[in-house]
Amino acid sequence: MSDSQQTQTQNRTRTETTGNDQPLETTSGETVEEARAEWTEYDFRGNAKMVAEDLDVYYGDDHALKGVSMEIPEESVTALIGPSGCGKSTYLRCLNRMNDRISAARVDGSVQFDGKEIYQDGINLVELRKRVGMVFQSPNPFPKSIRDNISYGPRKHGDIDTGLLARLLGRDDSDAERKLVERALKQAALWDEVHDRLDDNALGLSGGQQQRLCIARCLSVDPEVILMDEPASALDPIATAKIEDLIDDLSEEYTVVIVTHNMQQAARISDQTAVFLTGGELVEYDETDKIFENPESQRVEDYITGKFG
Amino acid sequence: MAGATRSRLIEGETTTTDAVAGVTVGLSAILFALAVGALFEWVSLTGTVAGLPTVTLLGGLLIGLGVAVSLFGLGSWLGYVETDPDASAGLIAGFGAAVPWFVIGGGVVSQTLGLGTGAGVIGGLLVGGVAFAGTAVPREDVGSTVPLGALLAFVGAVFITGTIGPEWIWNLDWEQQASVTAEFLVPVATLFCALYGGWAAAKAYGRFGARGRHMGAYVLVYLNALSIVAFLFILIVFVVVKGLPGLLTGVEVGPGVGPQVFGLFELPVSVPLVMNGVALLNDFQGVLPAIVGTVWLVVGAVLFAVPLGVGAAVFLTEYAERGRFTQAVEVATNGLWSTPSIVFGLFGFAFLIPRFGNQKSLLAGMLTLGFMLLPLVLITSREAMLSVPDEYRDASAALGVSKWQTIRSVVLPAALPGVMTGVILGVGRIAGETAPILLTMAGGTFVPGGQTVNVIGGFEFTGTPPFVANPELLQATSALPYQLYALITAGVGLGSNVADPDGFRWATALVLLVVVLSFYAIGIGARYYFRQRLRHE
Ligand SMILES: Nc1ncnc2c1ncn2[C@@H]1O[C@H](COP(=O)(O)OP(=O)(O)OP(=O)(O)O)[C@@H](O)[C@H]1O
Numbered sequence: 001m002s003d004s005q006q007t008q009t010q011n012r013t014r015t016e017t018t019g020n021d022q023p024l025e026t027t028s029g030e031t032v033e034e035a036r037a038e039w040t041e042y043d044f045r046g047n048a049k050m051v052a053e054d055l056d057v058y059y060g061d062d063h064a065l066k067g068v069s070m071e072i073p074e075e076s077v078t079a080l081i082g083p084s085g086c087g088k089s090t091y092l093r094c095l096n097r098m099n100d101r102i103s104a105a106r107v108d109g110s111v112q113f114d115g116k117e118i119y120q121d122g123i124n125l126v127e128l129r130k131r132v133g134m135v136f137q138s139p140n141p142f143p144k145s146i147r148d149n150i151s152y153g154p155r156k157h158g159d160i161d162t163g164l165l166a167r168l169l170g171r172d173d174s175d176a177e178r179k180l181v182e183r184a185l186k187q188a189a190l191w192d193e194v195h196d197r198l199d200d201n202a203l204g205l206s207g208g209q210q211q212r213l214c215i216a217r218c219l220s221v222d223p224e225v226i227l228m229d230e231p232a233s234a235l236d237p238i239a240t241a242k243i244e245d246l247i248d249d250l251s252e253e254y255t256v257v258i259v260t261h262n263m264q265q266a267a268r269i270s271d272q273t274a275v276f277l278t279g280g281e282l283v284e285y286d287e288t289d290k291i292f293e294n295p296e297s298q299r300v301e302d303y304i305t306g307k308f309g
Numbered sequence: 310m311a312g313a314t315r316s317r318l319i320e321g322e323t324t325t326t327d328a329v330a331g332v333t334v335g336l337s338a339i340l341f342a343l344a345v346g347a348l349f350e351w352v353s354l355t356g357t358v359a360g361l362p363t364v365t366l367l368g369g370l371l372i373g374l375g376v377a378v379s380l381f382g383l384g385s386w387l388g389y390v391e392t393d394p395d396a397s398a399g400l401i402a403g404f405g406a407a408v409p410w411f412v413i414g415g416g417v418v419s420q421t422l423g424l425g426t427g428a429g430v431i432g433g434l435l436v437g438g439v440a441f442a443g444t445a446v447p448r449e450d451v452g453s454t455v456p457l458g459a460l461l462a463f464v465g466a467v468f469i470t471g472t473i474g475p476e477w478i479w480n481l482d483w484e485q486q487a488s489v490t491a492e493f494l495v496p497v498a499t500l501f502c503a504l505y506g507g508w509a510a511a512k513a514y515g516r517f518g519a520r521g522r523h524m525g526a527y528v529l530v531y532l533n534a535l536s537i538v539a540f541l542f543i544l545i546v547f548v549v550v551k552g553l554p555g556l557l558t559g560v561e562v563g564p565g566v567g568p569q570v571f572g573l574f575e576l577p578v579s580v581p582l583v584m585n586g587v588a589l590l591n592d593f594q595g596v597l598p599a600i601v602g603t604v605w606l607v608v609g610a611v612l613f614a615v616p617l618g619v620g621a622a623v624f625l626t627e628y629a630e631r632g633r634f635t636q637a638v639e640v641a642t643n644g645l646w647s648t649p650s651i652v653f654g655l656f657g658f659a660f661l662i663p664r665f666g667n668q669k670s671l672l673a674g675m676l677t678l679g680f681m682l683l684p685l686v687l688i689t690s691r692e693a694m695l696s697v698p699d700e701y702r703d704a705s706a707a708l709g710v711s712k713w714q715t716i717r718s719v720v721l722p723a724a725l726p727g728v729m730t731g732v733i734l735g736v737g738r739i740a741g742e743t744a745p746i747l748l749t750m751a752g753g754t755f756v757p758g759g760q761t762v763n764v765i766g767g768f769e770f771t772g773t774p775p776f777v778a779n780p781e782l783l784q785a786t787s788a789l790p791y792q793l794y795a796l797i798t799a800g801v802g803l804g805s806n807v808a809d810p811d812g813f814r815w816a817t818a819l820v821l822l823v824v825v826l827s828f829y830a831i832g833i834g835a836r837y838y839f840r841q842r843l844r845h846e
């Protein structure tokens with residue numbers, strides 16, 4: 001299938017869903033599903049950790065995500081790239097149902113986590129979000145000390161207890177807390193900068209330090225899937241390199257989905273890459289090398305080479 | 310103007326003109342202070358200040374200020390002083406100058422010349438119109454100085470010539486007896502003139518233009534803020550000075566003179582006013598039962614209202630869908646907060662008292678004041694929770710923390726300073742309430758020291774539900790605002806019991822002030838502590 005055909009197929013998909021533009025004739029006899037099947041269901045080794053099927057998201061009347069189907073393989077790094085406003089964050093929020101928290105948002109479709117449908121009644125959101133962690137696009141530490149920011153999650157899950165009662169009962173976890181804080185901060189490449197002021201308020205950190213703190217906080221509850229929304233956008237090259245190393249390490253045990261605007265970063269760290277384009281469609285999803293060296297779609301090639309934002 | 314500001318991008322060193330303008334600003338500050346002093350009768354109008362009769366001195370200073378300001382404006386206009394004035398002082402300044410000139414013109418025509426009201430209004434309008442035109446039409450340097458300078462000089466001349474002397478009085482021919490006296494007019498007129506003069510002088514000091522306007526506004530704002538602080542200070546000092554003698558009556562210092570504390574040791578000081586009740590054989594009478602009553606009243610009301618109000622705020626902000634229902638609750642709480650306290654008192658009288666042994670009681674007072682406090686706690690807690698960023702809630706939810714735990718560990722701590730502000734304001738209001746206490750709680754005006762409520766010691770365990778009882782809570786007692794009210798209006802029981810009734814009242818007022826301010830201080834301290842925990846230490 002040639003690039004131009006692919007483009008036209010994509011255009012048709014879009015006009016079908018929005019219903020505004022005139023439908024374009026497809027030159028090949030392929031259906032949309034067949035065309036898409038070529039690149040969405042590429043053959044990855046291992047199991048799918050999360051599977052999204054026909055995911056549509058509406059903000060009021062605004063159709064922000066259009067029929068996205070995508071399988072995320074476990075213990076790998078999946079990068080989401082695309083121009084601003086194309087729905088990357090929206091898609092990411094579908095994976096741990098954070099969209100539920102936006103009252104205007106409505107989600108149609110299905111997402112499975114370890115084979116279980118998460119958009120069904122009776123799903124335990126607390127457990128889901130514990131296992132599918134998230135680092136937000138803008139840093140959002142709690143107005144608490146650095147230490148408390150990290151130990152907050154485990155404390156609330158009852159894994160750590162340093163309260164008065166626990167101390168009286170002889171179950172003081174201060175040691176475990178210290179280890180956990182140190183490990184999380186080291187993983188997030190923040191330990192060296194803050195180890196001597198763990199009791200200071202986290203809001204006194206710089207923007208980049210806050211973002212790394214949020215990564216450390218996310219790691220503290222030991223999730224299985226980590227969703228990262230541009231975690232390195234506020235970081236200098238050195239910290240970025242450290243975070244990239246971290247993501248590399250994490251991919252041995254965890255499933256990482258990362259949104260980035262930085263093509264080189266996506267190419268460096270990810271195993272597979274999904275390209276979203278304006279309008280909320282998933283245009284192409286394949287192994288990272290394939291996407292960056294030989295994309296199927298002309299639009300994706302244009303985007304990657306910077307001809308089209 | 311844009312061209313003019315260019316030359317003054319870099320400010321030169323202080324020049325003589327700066328010094329002159331600065332002295333003028335200082336002069337108006339002195340006049341302001343003198344006027345405030347005269348208004349509060351610290352400076353006697355009939356007496357002398359620095360060897361001169363007060364009114365003459367005020368007049369002289371006003372003339373000096375007016376002439377200096379006018380000269381500065383004219384000098385600027387004639388080019389002797391380097392300034393960057395705008396084309397006009399503006400309409401607002403015009404109105405500002407027109408109003409006092411209208412009053413003066415009207416007064417002179419109708420009273421001094423005796424031409425009647427109609428002529429007075431016309432005369433006032435004429436004079437005011439000229440002042441308006443004189444301010445708004447010419448260039449800013451003349452417009453904002455000469456009409457006001459003339460005003461100052463005119464008022465100064467009236468004072469210095471004795472046209473309005475210390476004994477001056479103007480009887481208004483109204484049905485009720487009313488008159489304007491020099492005691493009131495002179496300080497107020499001086500005050501306004503000082504404000505006008507200070508404003509004009511500050512504009513001159515800033516060399517007119519944008520910078521001058523800035524200076525003028527600063528002077529007005531500072532004088533305003535200063536007078537608020539000064540007023541608060543004066544009020545407190547006044548009560549302290551008046552109340553201290555009563556408070557210190559019969560004070561003894563020495564080992565073992567004071568009452569026992571918790572049966573452990575004896576205080577080394579004895580202050581009868583705050584340590585005694587009233588008894589026939591007391592050497593010195595005191596208000597201890599009322600102090601304890603007030604403290605328990607506030608504590609009880611806070612314990613009742615804060616959990617309820619914060620709980621309702623949590624429900625409304627975090628759980629209820631925003632819509633008609635929450636709006637209705639909001640309107641209702643706002644309405645409740647504006648309900649007069651006597652209505653709350655009546656509610657307590659008609660609804661609570663029959664349910665608590667059919668007599669006035671501390672508990673009924675606590676609940677009534679608690680109901681008064683509730684709406685404010687609810688409103689402020691809700692505002693505080695709404696202003697906690699949603700990012701915190703998202704972050705917590707993304708860690709798999711349940712909603713209730715998020716509220717408890719993230720939202721409430723972040724909202725706590727705001728909640729504290731509400732409680733502080735509310736306590737300030739209820740601690741001084743008299744009417745509800747009168748209806749729900751107060752027993753006799755003078756309560757013997759033996760009847761001081763002992764709420765903690767009053768708890769008893771019983772064999773039947775609800776298993777605890779506290780007769781102390783069901784007793785009528787007194788509170789400071791009520792006691793003060795009774796002392797003043799009825800003078801109940803004074804005379805032989807208290808040697809100096811007036812001193813006793815002021816001392817009670819002082820104690821009330823100290824009690825309320827102590828609550829206030831505790832609240833501010835707590836809020837500061839919680840704020841520190843949210844910010845970087
Ligand atoms: N809370 C919201 N309410 C309404 N519309 C929203 C909301 N969040 C996102 N949108 C809309 O959904 C579309 C996709 O937004 P999204 O945040 O997913 O983009 P993005 O790809 O993450 O962009 P960026 O790279 O700038 O972060 C946008 O058009 C945006 O206007």
Ligand SMILES: [Mg+2]
Pocket residue numbers: 088089090137229
């Ligand atoms: Mg985004």
